[in-house]
Amino acid sequence: MKYLVILVGVVTLWSCQPKDEKLKIYGRKEVKAEGDTIFHKIADYKFVNQDSAMVTPATFEDKIYVADFFFTSCPTICPIMKTQMLRVYEKYKDNPEVMILSHSIDPKHDTVAVLKEFSERLGVSSDKWHFITGDKEDIFKIGQTSYMVTAMDDATAPGGYLHSGAFILVDKERRVRGLYDGTLADQVDKLMVDMDKLLQEYEK
Amino acid sequence: MKNKFLIIAAITMMACTGKKDTQSASVADDVKFEQYMVEGQQLYTIHCSNCHQVNGEGLGRLYPPLSKSDYLLEDIDRAICIIKNGQEGSIMVNGVVFNQPMPAVTTLKKLEIAEIATYIYNSWGNEKGMVSIDKVDQALTDCSNQP
Numbered sequence: 001m002k003y004l005v006i007l008v009g010v011v012t013l014w015s016c017q018p019k020d021e022k023l024k025i026y027g028r029k030e031v032k033a034e035g036d037t038i039f040h041k042i043a044d045y046k047f048v049n050q051d052s053a054m055v056t057p058a059t060f061e062d063k064i065y066v067a068d069f070f071f072t073s074c075p076t077i078c079p080i081m082k083t084q085m086l087r088v089y090e091k092y093k094d095n096p097e098v099m100i101l102s103h104s105i106d107p108k109h110d111t112v113a114v115l116k117e118f119s120e121r122l123g124v125s126s127d128k129w130h131f132i133t134g135d136k137e138d139i140f141k142i143g144q145t146s147y148m149v150t151a152m153d154d155a156t157a158p159g160g161y162l163h164s165g166a167f168i169l170v171d172k173e174r175r176v177r178g179l180y181d182g183t184l185a186d187q188v189d190k191l192m193v194d195m196d197k198l199l200q201e202y203e204k
Numbered sequence: 205m206k207n208k209f210l211i212i213a214a215i216t217m218m219a220c221t222g223k224k225d226t227q228s229a230s231v232a233d234d235v236k237f238e239q240y241m242v243e244g245q246q247l248y249t250i251h252c253s254n255c256h257q258v259n260g261e262g263l264g265r266l267y268p269p270l271s272k273s274d275y276l277l278e279d280i281d282r283a284i285c286i287i288k289n290g291q292e293g294s295i296m297v298n299g300v301v302f303n304q305p306m307p308a309v310t311t312l313k314k315l316e317i318a319e320i321a322t323y324i325y326n327s328w329g330n331e332k333g334m335v336s337i338d339k340v341d342q343a344l345t346d347c348s349n350q351p
Contacts, residue, residue, distance in 0.1 A: 075307040079255040083263055121265035121304075158307070 022201060023169075023194055026148065026176040042146040042174040047103070047132035047139070050115040055101070055132050057174060064198050065099040066191065067168045068182055069143050069151045071106035072118045076158050077165045081182040082122060085167070089124055091192055097199060100129040103143065105151045105161050107133040148176065167191055171198055237322065237334045244323025247316055251309050252324070260328040266304055268297040271328035280325065280332065284340050285347030287317050314340045 027040025047055045066088055070078040085100060092098035104110035110118075115131040132139075143151035147168045154162035169178035169191060178194045181187040249258070252270075256262055260271035270276050275297040276283055290308030294301050312320070318340045325332035 073305065077254070079263065079267060082266075083257065086263075118266070123264045 021197075023177040023198055026179065039173075039175050042170060042176070043142060045134075045138065045142050045146075047134035048112060049126060049130040049132050050112060050119045051126050052112050053126075055130050059130065060099055060101070060170070060174075062172055063097055063099045064172060064177075064195065064202075065101050065170050066195070067101045067103065067147055067170060068166065069103045069105050069139075069147075069149060069163045071104050071159065071161060071163075072110050072114055073106065074159050074161070077183050081165050081167075084182050084185065084188045085129075086122065086124070087185075087188060088167075088192060088195075089129055092195070093125070093128055095199075097202070098128075098195065102129065102131045103139050103151075104131065104133045105136070105139055105143070105163055106159075107136050107139060148179065169194060169198065172202065233334070237326075240319045240322040240334060241326060243316075244319035244321070245327075247312075247320045248323050251312070252320065255304075255306075260324065260330075262297075265300055265302065268295070268300070268302040270324050270330070272330065273297050276324070277330065277332065280321065280335060280339070281343035281346060283324075284317055284321055284335070284343035287320060288312060288344060289347065314344070317344075 025039050029040070030038040032038060042057065044057060045055075049055045066085070068081060068085060070081055072078075085102070089100060104115065110131075110133050112133060115133060119126060119129065119131050140151050143149050143163075147166075149164040149166045149168065151163045152161070165181055165183040167180045167182040167188065168176055169180070171177045177198055178191065180191040255267040256270050257267075260269060262269035268275065275295055286306060288308065288310065290306050292305045294303040296302075314337050318335050318337045321335035321340065324330065325335055
């Protein structure tokens with residue numbers, strides 16, 4: 001009898017959880033006079049990837065993507081971020097709606113050739129996972145203002161750069177839909193659950 | 205129970221090396237070995253596993269494996285120096301060229317290096333036995349003498 005009560009309690013609690021809950025949309029909202037809501041969007045950008053190809057928002061048209069910030073000679077958190085991002089890559093490598101965008105915050109050292117070798121050594125395909133370089137200030141700026149993460153010079157940090165280990169999930173409308181610690185396996189588990197949820201939003 | 209087996213196995217192996225140590229000394233050594241393995245694993249997690257991975261298999265062609273790595277197994281002194289001083293330039297590990305710099309961890313004490321070395325030399329299929337502080341001391345003296 002007692003167990004029955006517990007069981008009913010558990011079932012009730014379960015049913016209280018909203019089903020098909022959509023992922024939050026991050027950032028400041030703006031409501032226009034006409035009543036439309038304008039969400040925070042990733043700003044325009046133009047970078048170069050490991051194949052010397054131009055990468056712009058058009059590259060990610062009709063795709064969701066995961067972004068991060070790293071540098072190839074980073075001695076601290078980047079290797080573990082790449083290990084974790086590789087899990088995302090492996091899971092979605094055959095899904096044409098998913099891409100990955102890794103920004104180098106050390107573009108002076110991380111030239112196209114360095115990024116090319118890095119991606120090849122990691123064993124990933126460049127039409128799925130873009131490693132980009134470009135103007136350092138542009139990369140720092142888009143990190144801070146569009147992706148809401150820390151990316152800056154810091155002589156006191158190991159490797160000379162201070163940057164967050166965040167993975168940022170971006171939807172097809174260039175809106176941020178999730179922020180995760182890319183150094184922790186369970187956070188990346190959550191990211192992949194959220195990616196599945198986000199992909200469902202586009203199923204018609 | 206499993207530990208007991210390990211101890212017995214270790215004693216048997218020690219006996220095979222033809223050492224004249226008494227049995228009680230072997231048991232003391234074995235306890236020390238276990239301590240080094242436990243401490244070594246913790247230090248490995250902090251300082252090494254980001255790149256070389258928890259399972260010692262490395263990452264792609266970026267970070268070389270430690271597990272059954274010919275480069276690691278053929279020279280313990282060299283590995284001790286690399287743990288302390290880092291390394292740059294390309295190396296060949298199990299037939300694959302790696303060329304990512306490894307940072308020095310200058311803060312590591314000799315005991316800690318011995319613990320890390322003992323852990324990596326006795327995990328994931330590696331079986332080189334304990335790396336003592338004396339061994340580390342000697343290796344570090346030699347590598348700092350190099351030009």
